[in-house]
Amino acid sequence: AQSVTQLDSHVSVSEGTPVLLRCNYSSSYSPSLFWYVQHPNKGLQLLLKYTSAATLVKGINGFEAEFKKSETSFHLTKPSAHMSDAAEYFCVVTNPQAAGNKLTFGGGTRVLVKP
Amino acid sequence: DGGITQSPKYLFRKEGQNVTLSCEQNLNHDAMYWYRQDPGQGLRLIYYSQIVNDFQKGDIAEGYSVSREKKESFPLTVTSAQKNPTAFYLCASRPDTGFEQPQHFGDGTRLSIL
Numbered sequence: 001a002q003s004v005t006q007l008d009s010h011v012s013v014s015e016g017t018p019v020l021l022r023c024n025y026s027s028s029y030s031p032s033l034f035w036y037v038q039h040p041n042k043g044l045q046l047l048l049k050y051t052s053a054a055t056l057v058k059g060i061n062g063f064e065a066e067f068k069k070s071e072t073s074f075h076l077t078k079p080s081a082h083m084s085d086a087a088e089y090f091c092v093v094t095n096p097q098a099a100g101n102k103l104t105f106g107g108g109t110r111v112l113v114k115p
Numbered sequence: 116d117g118g119i120t121q122s123p124k125y126l127f128r129k130e131g132q133n134v135t136l137s138c139e140q141n142l143n144h145d146a147m148y149w150y151r152q153d154p155g156q157g158l159r160l161i162y163y164s165q166i167v168n169d170f171q172k173g174d175i176a177e178g179y180s181v182s183r184e185k186k187e188s189f190p191l192t193v194t195s196a197q198k199n200p201t202a203f204y205l206c207a208s209r210p211d212t213g214f215e216q217p218q219h220f221g222d223g224t225r226l227s228i229l
Binding site: 009032034036041042043044045046049051090094095096098099100101102103105106107108 | 163165
């Protein structure tokens, strides 16, 4: 079994300040974890993925995430928010036993960036 | 450029009508997926297919049907049995080369009831 909890449904930041999006997961097997971003009326775009090679994962657009097994967390950060970062972000988990490599999605975090 | 094309972008359904959403990919991916997204919620899996001529139900398959006659195509039919079809529908695909491979998404079809 697997599940994902995104701890904040909304996050508001000022442009140029750090962004932190929190994600906790549970998985019966060693997971793969992903962060996706969705802009309005668009599909999901992959920001980064964790696949056990390194616990600190760098993604596109200056985002990075750290896998912490002891805390079952995979928080997403960015040092300096840009207006274009306003979107919804999804934390996603899968594992090698998931039928069809099924993904489990968190509920999403909507990010507002203030000028 | 390789990618996933969903059409139409907007679709309206009358009561008692079946409608079909198109999904085409030119990424040479083996597996394809259909998701439903409701406002303020994450994505829920409707159907998936890992190989041509084979598909499996996801978590919310009732009222939907699919086919996979070609590797590139995975159309979704929303039948009249689906009583609450208004949602944003997303198609995805991935290579079937390991569970760590991410899914790639199309830009979605928004379905509304007339």
